[in-house]
Every structure is written in structure tokens, then in C-alpha cells.
Amino acid sequence: MTFCLLFLLAFFGDSVPEAHAGKDLSVAVLQNYPPFSYTDEHGNLVGFDVEFAEALCGQLHAQCRTVALPLRAIVAGLASQSLDIAVAGLGVTEERGRIMLFSNSYYRSHSFYIGRPGIRLDEEGLEGKILAAQHNSVQLIALHRIWQGKAVVVSFESHQGLLDALVRGRVDVVLIDGFPGMEFLKSPEGAGFVMLGNPILPRENPSGSCIAVSKEHPELVGRINQAILTLRVTGEYGRIMRKYFSFSIY
Amino acid sequence: MRIGIRTFGLSIMSVMFVLFVFQVYMLSTLQRIESMANAAAHQYLPNILQRQQFLLNIEHMRLNASQMRYAANTRQLQQASASLRMLLADAGFGNIGFKPVLDKVYPLLDELMELRLALFKLVEDVRRQEWRFLLTLGRLAEHVSWNEEQFPLLAEPLPEQPHYLSLITGSYAFMSDSVNQLFTACRKHGENDPETRTACVDLERVWKNIGDKQREIGRYQEHFDLLVKDIDQVLVGLSVEASSVEARGIYEGMEAIDDETRQIRNIFTVLGIGNALFLLLLFVALQQQIFLPLRRTTEILRDMRGGQGMARLPKTCIEEFSDIIDTLPSLNAYLNDLHQRSGQLEQERERFAGLSLTDDLTGLGNRRALDQAIQRDRQTSALAVLMVDVDNFKLYNDTLGHLAGDVALQTVARMVKQNCARASDKTFRYGGEEFVGLLIATGREGAMSVAESLRDSVEKLHIPHPGLETGVLTISVGVASREQGETTHVEELLAHADIALYAAKNSGRNRVCHYAKEQPPVEAHPA
Numbered sequence: 001m002t003f004c005l006l007f008l009l010a011f012f013g014d015s016v017p018e019a020h021a022g023k024d025l026s027v028a029v030l031q032n033y034p035p036f037s038y039t040d041e042h043g044n045l046v047g048f049d050v051e052f053a054e055a056l057c058g059q060l061h062a063q064c065r066t067v068a069l070p071l072r073a074i075v076a077g078l079a080s081q082s083l084d085i086a087v088a089g090l091g092v093t094e095e096r097g098r099i100m101l102f103s104n105s106y107y108r109s110h111s112f113y114i115g116r117p118g119i120r121l122d123e124e125g126l127e128g129k130i131l132a133a134q135h136n137s138v139q140l141i142a143l144h145r146i147w148q149g150k151a152v153v154v155s156f157e158s159h160q161g162l163l164d165a166l167v168r169g170r171v172d173v174v175l176i177d178g179f180p181g182m183e184f185l186k187s188p189e190g191a192g193f194v195m196l197g198n199p200i201l202p203r204e205n206p207s208g209s210c211i212a213v214s215k216e217h218p219e220l221v222g223r224i225n226q227a228i229l230t231l232r233v234t235g236e237y238g239r240i241m242r243k244y245f246s247f248s249i250y
Numbered sequence: 251m252r253i254g255i256r257t258f259g260l261s262i263m264s265v266m267f268v269l270f271v272f273q274v275y276m277l278s279t280l281q282r283i284e285s286m287a288n289a290a291a292h293q294y295l296p297n298i299l300q301r302q303q304f305l306l307n308i309e310h311m312r313l314n315a316s317q318m319r320y321a322a323n324t325r326q327l328q329q330a331s332a333s334l335r336m337l338l339a340d341a342g343f344g345n346i347g348f349k350p351v352l353d354k355v356y357p358l359l360d361e362l363m364e365l366r367l368a369l370f371k372l373v374e375d376v377r378r379q380e381w382r383f384l385l386t387l388g389r390l391a392e393h394v395s396w397n398e399e400q401f402p403l404l405a406e407p408l409p410e411q412p413h414y415l416s417l418i419t420g421s422y423a424f425m426s427d428s429v430n431q432l433f434t435a436c437r438k439h440g441e442n443d444p445e446t447r448t449a450c451v452d453l454e455r456v457w458k459n460i461g462d463k464q465r466e467i468g469r470y471q472e473h474f475d476l477l478v479k480d481i482d483q484v485l486v487g488l489s490v491e492a493s494s495v496e497a498r499g500i501y502e503g504m505e506a507i508d509d510e511t512r513q514i515r516n517i518f519t520v521l522g523i524g525n526a527l528f529l530l531l532l533f534v535a536l537q538q539q540i541f542l543p544l545r546r547t548t549e550i551l552r553d554m555r556g557g558q559g560m561a562r563l564p565k566t567c568i569e570e571f572s573d574i575i576d577t578l579p580s581l582n583a584y585l586n587d588l589h590q591r592s593g594q595l596e597q598e599r600e601r602f603a604g605l606s607l608t609d610d611l612t613g614l615g616n617r618r619a620l621d622q623a624i625q626r627d628r629q630t631s632a633l634a635v636l637m638v639d640v641d642n643f644k645l646y647n648d649t650l651g652h653l654a655g656d657v658a659l660q661t662v663a664r665m666v667k668q669n670c671a672r673a674s675d676k677t678f679r680y681g682g683e684e685f686v687g688l689l690i691a692t693g694r695e696g697a698m699s700v701a702e703s704l705r706d707s708v709e710k711l712h713i714p715h716p717g718l719e720t721g722v723l724t725i726s727v728g729v730a731s732r733e734q735g736e737t738t739h740v741e742e743l744l745a746h747a748d749i750a751l752y753a754a755k756n757s758g759r760n761r762v763c764h765y766a767k768e769q770p771p772v773e774a775h776p777a
Contacts (some may be wrong), residue, residue, distance in 0.1 A: 014700065025536055112336065115329075178336050187331055192326060195332040199339035230298045247310040247337055248303030 019042075024063045025084040027053045028077060031068040032160045034183050035244040036089060039068075043108055048244045052106065055236050056211070059227035060220070070158050071136045074212075075099075081216045089209035090137040091179065103224040104248070105208025107249040111139050112181055113196040115167065115173040121197045126151040126246040129172035134162050142160040142202035163189065177209075179249055254569045258539075265528050267315060272521050276514060277297050282413060285512050286503055294500050301492050304345060307337045308489045315481050319474065327366055334359065339486075347495075348488055355484055362477045383456045389434075390449045394439055408517060429457060447567045539566045547575055554582050579742045611656060612663035614685065615678040623676055623688055633740065634697030634731035636687035637747035638666060638704065641724045641759040643683035645717035658723060659683060661706060668750060669704040686744070694731045701727040701762040709760060724760035731764070 003247055012155065029037040029049040037047035043066055049055045057064035064153050067179040069077065071131035074090075077083035078098040108200040119125055131147055143153045154163040159180060165171045167189050176184070178199055184190045211228075232250065241249055252262075278631055279679025291521040312335070316330035338356070342349040365456035433454055440447030445502075553561060560582050566572050607619040615623070627633070640646070647655040659679075666677050666685045687704075689697055705727055713723035730739040746765035754763040 108344055110336075110339055113340075177338070182333060182336055185329060194328050195335060200341045201339075226482050227292055229296065233295070245332075248306045250300065250303045 004134050025057065025060070025068045026067065027057065027064045028069050028074045028080070028083045028086040029066060029158065030074070030088045030089060032158065033088075033180060036178055036180065037068055048107075048240060049087045049089065050250075051240045051243070052231075052237070053085075055116075055231055055240060056087065056227055057222065059230055060223060071134060071158065075136055078212050078214050081214045084217060085220065086212040086216050088183060088212070090212045091204065092207045092210055093138060093204055095143065096212070099215070101213040101218060101221050102207070103211040103213065103221055104228060105210050106228050107179075107209050109138075109179045109200045109209040110199045111142065111175050112199040113173050113175050114180055114181055114184065114190075114193050115196050116192065117194045119173060119196055121173075123150045126173070130154060130170070131173050131175065132156060132165060132171040134163055134177045137201050138204045139177065141204045142200070143175050145204070166193070179245070252567055254570060255571070256373070258535075258568055260345040262532065269521065270527065272524070276517050276521070278515050279510055279517070281421060283507055283514075286507050286510070290500065290503055294503065297495075297499070301346060304341060305489055308492070309340055311337050311341075312485050313338050313363075314480055315478050318362060319478050321366070321485045324367070324370065327363070329612050330686055331359065331363055333664040337667060345383055345492070348492070351484060351488055351491075358477055358484075362474065362481070363476050365470060365477065367469065367722050369474065372463060372470065375660070376460060376467065379456055379460045379463065382452065382462065386449055386453050386456065390436065390446065390453065393445060393449070393738075395444075412677045419645060433457075440612070456769055474521065483674070503733055530664060533743040536654050540571065543575060547578070550578055554578075554585055612660055612679050614663050614667065614686075616674060617678070617681060618622070619676075619684060619767075620678040620680065620688075623678070624744075627740045629737045629739065631691050632693050632734045632736075633651075633743065634689040634700075634729060634733060635700050635740070635743040635747040636685075636697060636704070637680070637689070637751045638662070638685040638691070638725050639727075640683040641717070641755075642717050646723065649716050658713060661711065662723075662725060665704060665708050665711070669700055686747075688740075692731070693733055694729075697729050697731050697761060698764060701729050705760065705762055713746075719757075720760065726754040726759050727762045728752065728754055729762060729764045 024042065027047070029047070030037055033047070033049070036049040037045065037049055039048045045066065050066060052068055053064065061131075071088070072087055074083065074086045075096065078086055086100075089109065090096065090102070096102075106164065107159075113121060119129065126147070130152045131143050132154045133143050133156075140155050141152070147153055156165060159176070162174055162176065163170075164197050165186055166174050173196065181195070185193060185195065211224055228237075237250065239247075305734065311334050312336035314330045318327055318334070320326035321330060327724030330349075333354075338352055338359075342352045433450065436446065436450035436453065440450045541567040543564035546561075550561055550563070560579060563575055563578060567576065607615060607622070609616040640658065644657075645656065646658060663677075663679065663685060668686055670677050670687040670689060674691070676688040676690075678686045678688075680686045687700075689700060692700070705725055708725045709722060711723070712719060715723040720722065728747040730743045730750055732743060750763040750765040754761050757763065
């Protein structure tokens, strides 16, 4: 019977938490990506990603240094391990999977097309039109996949650059992430633009937006997943979310 | 029934194995419970959280639908529509199960959008007609110089808020009486004034037109409201469904856990009873088949050692042990045999002891040795017999004890041996405190001299004898002898020596007397 007890113990004796407290982490958010991260009228870095990163660091018991960077710099920083984590709504792609690790999704991701009213999203309707997405983004990969050879596809370094080009008429249609897209449609600059067709879920990113982790810290992934769940259960996630969205983004 | 110790061990092992199988089964049940708990934590909990968000978004979609219903302009309408589409798509991506239901909303939404845009157009149209009506009415009023008393329509209170259905049409039905009154008055004026008549006809036509459009708008509005209601119903249905799916999952999970727990409790009970029974049986089996027989066997072995008879043999089912017990009777028989043999040996030993010729106490020849010596006598040579008796030895013994008596006898015997020192001399303990010396080829003179020397040496030892007047241990000696050529038999000589000893005792002890046939014994030593 003693043998059975030992057998049982062996099964349940493996739940020892590991300590990772008090470590400094450098955290990246996207530059000028409202409402996830942007600079408010007082010059402070705010937004859902910024506050969520803060809450996450609290859960990880880590001191965090948050920096706002363009997408390209974030990907490069994670690849070179000069950044520890990125709270930048990154979707898991094959290419990124090779150079960084990903947590579970922390908000849903889908994309939609924005353009002037009346543009039809087919080969005929897009003839002579220029489609655009942010460089390095899931949306750009999707555009290439869907419209390769049927329409002109270009990319822009930053989110803001992409939207500027749309407003100035340098491009006709953009494919962007849903939540910043809604933010744009509601903004004064977005007047005169509409959502074209229905939102899509790019097959390049079925996993939603995740927190990217440098390959230097594989142990962080599980702890971040646990922290996301904890933040959601405790309502902290909802509290932050409601500051920036009237609906749920999870 | 008899079983081998291996079988016994195996049966214990097999019962333990069955218990072990139960344990393993229980372990797997525990693991199922654990996986259910895991499912609750990692599947139901996130799903519940997601459903909460989903419900929030459904409410937001209903709000968007309502915003579309009351949008003041195309931009508001488009924003509400975009938000609704985005959340719809979102809901569909996140909840594949609800996608078919959600997909029903898209055509409704398209229809709604189309209708709403048409409605905007109609309203614009109506508004234009209204302006025309008001302008015509204004001109007419100016032309015929009507005032508010004559035409109460102009005194109607204006609606408080600018409504998209314009200033007057909101109260179209309410105003129809005053408008009809206006038209009647107008026609009356128009009888004389063709300009007024034209204006009146125009006014009536525009009013009718507005009425038609209003009714059309009403129909559109009705349709629109129905659509919004449809969308709302779909969303409410989803909301109810979504909130119950996880509750159902959890409920089913709890029921399953409940069942499993009951099962585990039953197994625990069975296992506990099984364990108790097993231990009891094991105890009884060990007690009955091993310990008790072992104790009985020990007792039997002890009895056997004590030479007592065999008690009833213990019984056991353990073959090997039983074999050991079965050898006990033959072992007993063997022991008895051995015992018997050792008794015979003892008798033999005693028999052999009886053949001894030496007196144990003194080391002199014993009575048997004397008899042999007597038989061996050829009656050809001279022979003297000394018969020695310790004086008052009984008293010595009684006063000083048997041990001292034995020591005294040994001392006297040593003296006898020393004085009869020739190789041919033989000394015997005749019995009690009497000794006999046979001196071969010794005549009367020699024998008397040896006897006297013997008596003297004993006296000189000064062994204290509290019972005698002299205070020391002494002996009396009777002597008989045959000379060369005589044929007196040794036994005769012994009898003569005895008589001489008697004479010595009678004449005062501590003396030597020689046998004389018809004379009183001669005193060799004066008292």
C-alpha cells in the first residue's frame, strides 16, 4: 500500500512555482497606434497596450521599462534579444515564430478594408487602385496572398504613415487591424471613409494578438499566460479595456 | 486441503495484486477528476470570460442597431454600421458555433442600410415639399393679408426640437383640420382672384404630395423597425444562448465530477472493507496455519525431550510445515528407542561395576577379591590371616560423623597396606571397619610381629577418639596361621582369626591375639 502512496505522490508532487521576481524587463509597445498606444495631450504614453503591459509586469513582479517603437524595430529588437517582451498586438506568423516566442492571445485580431464609399472589393472594382498595409504586418501578407497580380499592393513603415497616405489619396484602400481601424473611422480624418465589405480574419493570424517574448526567456511564456488569465479573472483587464473601448476586444 | 508455502505466498500476493488493481483504477478515476478540474480552469473559465465579453459585445451591437435607427446623418449611420459589422465579424470569429446565426444578420444589415439611405432621401424630398408648401403659404398669406385670427394655422406652436421630419409634418394629422379650413378659405378667395386660385391648387397638391410621402416614410419606417427588431431578436437569442452554454458545460462537468466522486467513495469503501477482510483472513490464516501449530510443535518437542508421551499432533494446511509435523511421531519413536537403549547400557554398566575386585573407599581388595584369593589357595604353603577391627568404630562414627569415619577407615587401610608390604601379601576390606590381611609363606611368629607392628603404628598416629579411655584411635587384631605342611583351609583360618579377634576385643582392645585351639587366647601385649 506504501508503494501505491508513493505512486500517488509522484503524480502530484510536481507543482513547485519558480521564482522570477524583481527582474528588470524592457517592454516594447507600438509607436503611435491609437487606441493601443499613443501620446496624449500631456505628452504621456498611454493606451490599452501601455496599461496592459503595466498590469502584466505587476503580475510578473518585474520592473518594466516601456518604450514605443515602430513595428520593424520591435521585431528586430526581439530577434536580437535587446527587448524582453513586446505588448504590441503581434500576430503569430511563421516567420516571427522562428525568431521569437508567443504567449496566448490577449485580444482578438481581425482586419478590415477602409476606403472611400462605393469601392467594390473585386478585381474589377480595384482596377487601377492601390492597396496598402503596414510593413511587416499580418495584413500585408494577407494583401499579397489575396491580391497578388490583381491589384497594386504597397506597404508603409508606420501605422500613422499608412493612414496619412489614405487620407491624402496616395493609396485607395488599406487593410488594417480592426480596432485601430474603428478608431480611424471615428476620427475627424476618417470622415468620408467607410469600412469596405465585412471584416476578415487573415489566415496568417488565426491566433489573435499575442505578447511576443524574446527567445532568451522561454520561462516567461507560461507565466505571462497565467498572468493574462489572472488579469481577466480579476477584472483588471476589463477595467483597462473599458477605458479605451466601449465593447470587448478579447 | 494442503497447499505449498509457495501457493500460500502466491495467494497472498494475488489478493494484494487485486487490491493494487483497485488502487490503480482509483488513481485513474482521480486523474479523470483532475482533468475535469483542469477543464473547468482552462476551458470553462476562459470560455465564461469570453462569453462575458461576447455578451457585452452583443449589447453593443444592439446599441449600434439602435444608433442606425436614429442616425441623424449618413456618417453617423455608417459609423454605427461599421462598428456593428466589426463586432459581428468578431463574434463570428471567436464563436464558430454562433457563426450561422450571426451570418443571418448580415443580409438584414445590408437591407437596413439600403432602407435607411432610401429613407434619408425620402425625408429630404419631404423637406423640400414642405419648404415649398411653407413658401407658397407665406406668399399667399401676404397676398390676401391674412392674419392669425383668420387663419389659426399660423398660430400653431412650433415643435420644440428640430426633427428630421421637419417642422410641420410631425404634426401632420393633428393639423389636418386647420389645413382643410385653410383650403376652404383659399378656394373662397380664389373665386375672384385667379392668382390666389393657382396658389391654392398648388398648395393643395403639395400638401397631398407630402401626405403621400409621409405615408411612404411611415411604411419604410415600419419595415425598418421590423428589421431592427429582427436583428435585435437574433442578438438577444444569441445572448441568451451564449450565457447558458458555459453554465450548461459547468453543470454537466459538476454532475460528472459528482458521479466520479460517488464512484471513488464506493471504491474506497470496497477497498477499505477488502483491506480489513484481507488482513483479518491473513491474521487468522497465520494464526491457525502457522503460529498455533508452531507452538504446539514446540510443546510436543519439549514433552519428547522430557520423555513424556506424544500429545495430539497439530494440523496445518501448509505442506512443508505439515511435513515437519508428520515426522514428529517417528522422531518420538526413535527417541524412545534411544532412551531404552541407554537404560540397557546403564544396567550393563552396573553389571560391570559388580565385577570389580577393589573396595571403592579404601582401595584394598573387596570381599569378592578375598573370595577369589580363598579359592586360589592351594593349601600347600604356610599362611597367616590377620583380622583387623577398629576399636569402637561405631562410637567414632556417631560422634565425629560418617565423613570422619570414612577418613579414619582410609587411614587404617593405608596402615594395613604399609605393614603387609610384601608383594605376596594381600589386604582386603572384609566389611564395615574390618580388614583382612593374607600373608603368604608366613608363620605364627612373623604374623604376630606384623600384627603387633600394625597395631602399634595405628596407635602412634594419635587419631583422636573421644569415645575411648585412651583418647586415640586403636585397632584390635586377631591372628590365625598354618605352618608349612599343615592343610588348614583358609576359611577355617578366617574363622580362627575371627575368634582370636573376639578374644582381643574381650581382653580389652588395642591388642593382638593369636588363635589357640583349647586355650584361651594368648595375650601378645599386656593391657
